[in-house]
Amino acid sequence: MSDHPLVQLSLARMREFYREPEAIFWVFGFPIVLAFALGIAFRNRGPGELRVAVQQGSGDSAVAATLARAPGLSAVVLDSSQARLQLRTGRLALLVVPGETVVYRFDSTRTESRLARLEADEALQRSRGRVDPARVTEERVTEPGSRYIDFLIPGLLGMNLMGSGLWGVGFSVVQARTKKLLKRFMATPMRRSDYLLSFVLSRLVFLFVEVAALVGFGWWMFHVGVRGSLGAVAGITVLGSLSFAGLGMLVASRARTIEAVSGLMNLVMLPMWILSGTFFSYARFPDAMQPFVKALPLTALNDALRAVMIDGSSLARLGAPLGIVAAWGLVSFVVALRIFRWR
Amino acid sequence: MAVAGLDLTVEARECFGLLGPNGAGKTTTIEILEGLTAPDSGEVEVLGMRWTRGTGESRALRERLGIQLQDTQLADKLTVEETVRLFRSFYRSAHSVEEVLALVELEEKRTSWVGKLSGGQKQRLAVACALVSRPELLFLDEPTTGLDPQSRRQLWEVIGRFRAAGGTVLLTTHYMEEAERLCDRVAIMDHGKIIALGSPRSLIASLGAEHVVEFALADGSGRPVAPATEELAALPGVRAVRPAVDRIALTVEEVHRAVPALLALLEGRGAELSLLATHHATLEDVFVSLTGRQLRDE
Numbered sequence: 001m002s003d004h005p006l007v008q009l010s011l012a013r014m015r016e017f018y019r020e021p022e023a024i025f026w027v028f029g030f031p032i033v034l035a036f037a038l039g040i041a042f043r044n045r046g047p048g049e050l051r052v053a054v055q056q057g058s059g060d061s062a063v064a065a066t067l068a069r070a071p072g073l074s075a076v077v078l079d080s081s082q083a084r085l086q087l088r089t090g091r092l093a094l095l096v097v098p099g100e101t102v103v104y105r106f107d108s109t110r111t112e113s114r115l116a117r118l119e120a121d122e123a124l125q126r127s128r129g130r131v132d133p134a135r136v137t138e139e140r141v142t143e144p145g146s147r148y149i150d151f152l153i154p155g156l157l158g159m160n161l162m163g164s165g166l167w168g169v170g171f172s173v174v175q176a177r178t179k180k181l182l183k184r185f186m187a188t189p190m191r192r193s194d195y196l197l198s199f200v201l202s203r204l205v206f207l208f209v210e211v212a213a214l215v216g217f218g219w220w221m222f223h224v225g226v227r228g229s230l231g232a233v234a235g236i237t238v239l240g241s242l243s244f245a246g247l248g249m250l251v252a253s254r255a256r257t258i259e260a261v262s263g264l265m266n267l268v269m270l271p272m273w274i275l276s277g278t279f280f281s282y283a284r285f286p287d288a289m290q291p292f293v294k295a296l297p298l299t300a301l302n303d304a305l306r307a308v309m310i311d312g313s314s315l316a317r318l319g320a321p322l323g324i325v326a327a328w329g330l331v332s333f334v335v336a337l338r339i340f341r342w343r
Numbered sequence: 344m345a346v347a348g349l350d351l352t353v354e355a356r357e358c359f360g361l362l363g364p365n366g367a368g369k370t371t372t373i374e375i376l377e378g379l380t381a382p383d384s385g386e387v388e389v390l391g392m393r394w395t396r397g398t399g400e401s402r403a404l405r406e407r408l409g410i411q412l413q414d415t416q417l418a419d420k421l422t423v424e425e426t427v428r429l430f431r432s433f434y435r436s437a438h439s440v441e442e443v444l445a446l447v448e449l450e451e452k453r454t455s456w457v458g459k460l461s462g463g464q465k466q467r468l469a470v471a472c473a474l475v476s477r478p479e480l481l482f483l484d485e486p487t488t489g490l491d492p493q494s495r496r497q498l499w500e501v502i503g504r505f506r507a508a509g510g511t512v513l514l515t516t517h518y519m520e521e522a523e524r525l526c527d528r529v530a531i532m533d534h535g536k537i538i539a540l541g542s543p544r545s546l547i548a549s550l551g552a553e554h555v556v557e558f559a560l561a562d563g564s565g566r567p568v569a570p571a572t573e574e575l576a577a578l579p580g581v582r583a584v585r586p587a588v589d590r591i592a593l594t595v596e597e598v599h600r601a602v603p604a605l606l607a608l609l610e611g612r613g614a615e616l617s618l619l620a621t622h623h624a625t626l627e628d629v630f631v632s633l634t635g636r637q638l639r640d641e
Contacts, residue, residue, distance in 0.1 A: 008432035179416035
């Protein structure tokens with residue numbers, strides 16, 4: 001059994017991979033570093049203090065004192081030219097000009113400016129005796145599932161499956177071709193299908209480690225859970241990994257040099273890094289682009305992963321995205337087999 | 344077109360060499376025989392089988408061949424043992440890893456990474472991967488190119504052991520001494536054609552004499568004093584005269600008669616020698632006499 005060519009080829013693939021420290025870092029370490037950095041940078045800490053200024057003039061210190069007491073605001077008194085400069089350069093969220101009629105000067109396209117205006121207005125109106133007719137209380141919620149890191153981890157998982165699938169297969173195939181190792185294999189009775197399947201098998205082994213590392217890290221560091229079943233996550237990642245292995249095979253099917261295949265890889269991956277909703281929602285792109293964006297394999301994979309991890313969907317309800325992922329893999333693999341350059 | 348109108352037969356249990364300068368078409372020829380390159384026309388039969396009769400027969404034929412290619416780089420990050428084990432898995436019947444490493448004397452390097460091996464060790468590993476299938480026919484394409492003399496001799500011993508066990512070898516080389524030492528028969532190739540075919544001994548004998556005397560005249564003595572080709576050819580024992588760029592080569596039967604006569608002739612002209620050398624005629628001399636060019640581009 002262990003002397004079956006498929007086993008030996010897969011072992012060779014795996015050994016060549018884990019004996020390459022750079023590859024280990026890019027596949028396992030890099031996504032974790034990325035998740036850590038982005039998770040820290042975009043942690044939910046609320047909007048923070050908003051800086052507002054009161055323009056020098058009669059009654060400025062009273063107004064400033066009122067604003068400073070309001071939650072989430074910090075207030076300073078500035079002369080008119082200083083205040084305008086700081087407002088223009090974004091260091092101030094709002095400028096309050098005291099007087100008979102209080103003037104709020106701010107950029108209404110900036111979210112924090114609008115927020116500052118609301119808070120400042122409320123503080124001022126209440127200090128002048130406004131009474132709210134309705135009684136309200138607040139309940140504050142920060143629930144796992146709605147944070148940026150919850151959105152990010154499934155996206156990073158998808159992106160990593162794409163990267164390791166394409167690089168893992170494409171790079172090795174082209175390297176074997178440039179080193180004439182492919183030709184040497186062709187001089188043996190080795191079956192071509194064994195050679196290609198060995199990539200799939202070794203990918204599946206590493207896939208397990210990849211997924212466990214990233215999901216485990218997300219859970220340990222940021223308490224990112226999996227709301228759906230782990231089995232569903234496993235199924236989706238296996239499908240995604242196979243699909244991108246097929247795409248990698250296609251990208252590498254003709255290329256004769258590492259430079260050529262690297263260019264092709266980036267050509268394939270770059271649009272998906274940007275469009276497929278790894279770091280931010282693809283809903284931000286115009287409606288006209290949506291059908292194209294949704295047809296990309298990484299978009300479909302990310303959607304399926306998020307559906308299971310965040311919304312707790314079952315596999316049965318993910319037919320559409322999983323169909324897209326499978327179709328990409330199948331078509332790529334079949335085309336790759338037909339046009340593959342074996343020497 | 345790299346090769347044209349080649350017609351040759353390799354006998355079982357012989358060591359056959361394709362000999363020629365770089366670009367002569369040796370590799371194209373051997374890769375057509377190996378079934379790696381399809382010929383535009385013509386027929387190839389190897390061990391009674393053909394590459395054109397479908398994948399079943401091709402695979403069955405591959406089981407019986409051992410092939411070393413000229414420019415294969417085996418994976419650097421695998422060990423010697425892992426590499427051999429990988430290649431052995433492709434064959435139905437094969438040597439054990441121990442056996443084949445013993446054949447090429449790489450037992451001590453068993454757990455070393457391929458990337459850490461010397462050139463000669465890598466080449467012996469490449470031959471080990473060819474030998475692992477217990478082949479009936481071994482193809483070697485420039486097996487010793489770029490190796491130091493000691494590594495070359497080690498590889499010759501490996502080939503010798505394979506032949507002693509009854510194997511057939513077809514190799515390409517541009518080293519004359521390698522062909523003379525290893526091959527029962529050689530085909531000398533140039534510009535995609537076979538220009539001579541036979542045993543090294545018979546090819547050398549075809550020069551008509553066994554020795555070569557080379558001489559050159561000192562610069563100061565000037566061209567006018569150099570003897571004409573006809574005069575040299577008339578010297579006792581001289582069979583052929585081949586003027587080259589920086590020297591003149593004479594193919595002679597009896598050195599002890601030709602050299603004194605040559606010296607006397609030169610003395611009479613007042614010419615001064617800057618070089619005088621004799622050697623046994625080699626395949627190199629055969630190639631030069633056939634093409635007028637040196638075999639190795641030095």
